[in-house]
Amino acid sequence: MRRAGFAVLMLLAGCRPDPGVPDYTDQGYNRPDAGGEPNDEALPGPSPYVEGQRRLGVGFYEGGRSQDIPVDNTTVHIHLYDGTLSLEPSTTRIEGRQSDLVVHAGKTWLGFGVHWSTPRNLDGWTTLHVSLNSADPGFANVSIGMNDDQSVQLPASRYGYTNDGQWHHLAIPLADFVAGGLQLNAVQAPFVFIAGAGPAADTLLLDNVYFTAD
Structure with missing residues (x-):
């Protein structure tokens, strides 16, 4: 999928309308390993x-x-773009003590x-590894991206994601981002x-987002 700026992000179904400038306001969101209390094994x-x-x-x-x-929340932040979603902790997880529940705000993206x-x-x-699970129509078309000064988006379905309510464990070669124009030596959003x-x-x-060197 071709290289794009934040103003023109590509989705599996095609180009979405220009969303304007993303809201990069710090949301103060923390995982349990950043100070929260564990809630299960x-x-x-x-x-x-x-x-x-x-x-x-x-x-x-x-x-x-x-x-x-x-x-x-000083040099590394989680940004929620344009109020399009909220993030909530969930104990329905695949690793660790919790996953993150992405809740759609009902917008066009x-x-x-x-x-x-x-x-x-x-x-x-x-x-890049990530595990995803949804059966809701708002998550039928999902892309995973990385940014340098622009964004390179790849359709999650290419790496095994299906909108069927089951966990899918994606392994995305960074070479595919590089093929889209990403500079690995200047990553701003991993x-x-x-x-x-x-x-x-x-x-x-x-859940389960990490990088490996195979």
Whole structure:
């Protein structure tokens, strides 16, 4: 899928209307590993971490890792774009003690992302992993993105996501983002999630977001 700025993000179904300038207001959102209380036994996930592996956590992940760039709301933020959604904790999870419930605000699109205040070099990392689960129509068309000074979006269905109410574990080669124009040595947002139009209160479960060097 071609390279696009935030003003023209591509969805699986095609180009969506220009959403205007995204709202990058800090939402102050924190995962349990950033200070929250655990609420159940931690699950190892579909691909448990093995000591000695290279695994990078960038938010939305509680499992074992060799490196971490945590959301600190100072240099690393989770931005919810244009009030298109809310994020809520859920114990229906695939790893750790909770997942994140993405709740549609009923607008013509939906988006959020992990953003770094200073670009970082992800050369040497090869694969972005994410687990998704939804059967609601607002999440039939989902894209996963990364940004340098622009955004490269890839359809989640290409990597095994189906809107069927089951967990799907996606492994997205970073080479596919590079083919779309991403510069791995200047990444500003390592994980961006985009969905299409949907009714308010449609939901999707998101969990298990990390990078590996295979």
